Structures are given as structure tokens and as C-alpha cells.
Amino acid sequence: MKNTTEQPLTGGNANAGVVRAGDTVRRPAGPWTPSVHALLTHLHEAGYPAAPRPLGIDEQGREVLTFAPGATVWPERFPLMAPDERLARVARLIRDFHDAVAGFTPPPDARWNVLIPADGDEIIAHHDLAPWNLVIDDATDTWTFIDWDAAGPGTRLWDIAYAVRGFAPLSANAAYQRPDPDAAARLRLFADAYGLDDEADRRALVPLLGVRSRSMHDFLREQSRRGTLPWARLWEEGHGDAWRGDAEYAEERAELFTRALLG
Known part of the structure; x- marks a missing residue:
């Protein structure tokens, strides 16, 4: 019963x-x-x-x-992520996760729910660090990332590229798009708060912003072709176009974002 x-x-x-x-x-x-x-x-x-x-x-x-008390940031509470200090806090939480997981040795028979193969296996990444997976409890000021089912081999930059796209945000959607100088400044703020200090990593992050978003478009397109739910439904609802638009948005601003990260 x-x-x-x-x-x-x-x-x-x-x-x-x-x-x-x-x-x-x-x-x-x-x-x-x-x-x-x-x-x-x-x-x-x-x-x-x-x-x-x-x-x-x-x-x-x-x-x-x-159970993580509170409410997810997305969509109703997304405006609360606007202050710079909140974006910086997300970046530090992600850095703390990456540092903590660096000492993790997976079980010998580990199996992972790999939806989109990453660009490496430096760490066990979350793969979906986004506003819809961040729960904030205002009463205790507790922030919790949920939905770890898709965790698996990946890299720090793979997680960062996905996270900063959602939290900054770096989006072609007119409802969330910021003026270019503001978007570039928030990308820099995120990288600084995370502690992404290596110049090579900062250069590598910029093209990865487009690659990571495009991987979501390609994944949804393939799952739609196979008729796999819920991904086929998301494709029909236009989520694939949104991810492709965000990929193009990042690619078109690659020079601006590189200057922001290295300046």
C-alpha cells in the first residue's frame, strides 16, 4: 500500500x-x-x-x-541570482565541489548514467549544475545542488561552461540576455570567484561555452529521433533551438569573452 x-x-x-x-x-x-x-x-x-x-x-x-528544504531557483526565483555576490557564491560552491571530488575514487565496478560524454575524465562531474538544480532555503541560508543522477566522468571546465551559461546567464533568450559588457563582466566574476587562475584554462573555457551548449542541442535532437522521453518532448517544445541559440550567442562573443577573462 x-x-x-x-x-x-x-x-x-x-x-x-x-x-x-x-x-x-x-x-x-x-x-x-x-x-x-x-x-x-x-x-x-x-x-x-x-x-x-x-x-x-x-x-x-x-x-x-x-530532503533539501527550500525552493529551486528556476524559474520563479531566478532574479535572486542577479546580485554579483550570489553569482560568486555559486562559483565558490562549484569550486568546493570540484576540490572535494578530486579525492574521490569510484568503486571498481562503477556505472554512470552518462547522457552526454564529456571532453575528458579529470573528475566525476555533476553535468547539470544549473538554476533548476539549485535549492535555496532562505530560513537557514542553505544552498544545495540536487539531481546527481547524471554524475559521471568529466572535467572541471565542462561543469563550469554549463554552469556559467545558466547562472550568469550567457543566453540568446531576450528574456534573460544581458548587455554584452555586463555578460562579459559576469563571466569574469564567475571565473574569478571559482579561482580559475590558469590562463590556459581561461582561454579553453571560451570555446567550450559554445561546445557545451551545442552538445545539449545535439543530444535532444538525437533523443527526439529515437522518441525517448522526456527528451523528445523537450525537443518538440523548442529546447533544442534554445540550446543552439545559446551556442551561437557564445561563439559570436568569443573575442569579447576572451578579453574579459584575460584582461
């Missing part, structure tokens, strides 16, 4: 079957769940505060995680 205290959690693109039960979240498990739980356990033991803690598997075979 279904637990009547369970509350379905909405939002996101692949949240079917995700519920809250008391102070926990129950989610459908997959072959990658043991590896993700090993990762989250490592982050907890390393003292990283911005990730849920795994609590095992319940009697229905679902993974159990600690």
Missing part, C-alpha cells in the same frame, strides 16, 4: 516517481545509483555542504536521500 505521507515532487525534466517522505526524498534507482551514492557519501565525509546525503534503498527499491 502506498505511503499516504508521500508527496510527489514536481519540476525538472525527469522527475517521474520522485516523492518526499518526511525528511527524505525517494527516487527511482538505476544501475548507476550505487556509484552516485558512493560519490555523495564521499562528499558528505569530505564536509561538502551543498549535496544531499544518501540513506540507502527503501523497501520499494527506490533510492533514499536527505
Whole structure:
């Protein structure tokens, strides 16, 4: 019999079957769940505060995680990310995650839910560090990144390129697009707050902004061709065009962004 205290959690693109039960979240498990739980356990033991803690598997075979109180930033609360200090805080949280995960050794039989292969395997990356996966609890000033199911091999720059696109934002969408000097300044602020000090990394980040967004377009297009939900639905809703537009936006401003990062 279904637990009547369970509350379905909405939002996101692949949240079917995700519920809250008391102070926990129950989610459908997959072959990658043991590896993700090993990762989250490592982050907890390393003292990283911005990730849920795994609590095992319940009697229905679902993974159990600690519940992050608050609300996701996207879309209603996205304006609260506008102040520079909040953008800088996101960048520092991501740097702290990358530093913490650098000491993680995956299980020998690790399996990952790799949706889009990254450009390397320097770390186990989150792959979806975005406003829709950041929960903020105003009462306790707690910030938590959720939805770690797509974690897997990647690089710091791969995560950064995706994150700064969403949080700065660096977007062709007129509803979110900032004047070019402002967008470039926020890219610089993010890189500075993260501590991206190596000039070669700063140069490499600029083309990766377009590559990372275009990879999302290509992924949605392929999943639409296969009829795979929920990605096919997102393609039909125009998300592929949005990602392609953001890729072109970054590519057209490559010189401006490079000057901002190196100036």
C-alpha cells in the first residue's frame, strides 16, 4: 500500500516517481545509483555542504536521500541570482565541489548514467549544475545542488561552461540576455570567484561555452529521433533551438569573452 505521507515532487525534466517522505526524498534507482551514492557519501565525509546525503534503498527499491528544504531557483526565483555576490557564491560552491571530488575514487565496478560524454575524465562531474538544480532555503541560508543522477566522468571546465551559461546567464533568450559588457563582466566574476587562475584554462573555457551548449542541442535532437522521453518532448517544445541559440550567442562573443577573462 502506498505511503499516504508521500508527496510527489514536481519540476525538472525527469522527475517521474520522485516523492518526499518526511525528511527524505525517494527516487527511482538505476544501475548507476550505487556509484552516485558512493560519490555523495564521499562528499558528505569530505564536509561538502551543498549535496544531499544518501540513506540507502527503501523497501520499494527506490533510492533514499536527505530532503533539501527550500525552493529551486528556476524559474520563479531566478532574479535572486542577479546580485554579483550570489553569482560568486555559486562559483565558490562549484569550486568546493570540484576540490572535494578530486579525492574521490569510484568503486571498481562503477556505472554512470552518462547522457552526454564529456571532453575528458579529470573528475566525476555533476553535468547539470544549473538554476533548476539549485535549492535555496532562505530560513537557514542553505544552498544545495540536487539531481546527481547524471554524475559521471568529466572535467572541471565542462561543469563550469554549463554552469556559467545558466547562472550568469550567457543566453540568446531576450528574456534573460544581458548587455554584452555586463555578460562579459559576469563571466569574469564567475571565473574569478571559482579561482580559475590558469590562463590556459581561461582561454579553453571560451570555446567550450559554445561546445557545451551545442552538445545539449545535439543530444535532444538525437533523443527526439529515437522518441525517448522526456527528451523528445523537450525537443518538440523548442529546447533544442534554445540550446543552439545559446551556442551561437557564445561563439559570436568569443573575442569579447576572451578579453574579459584575460584582461
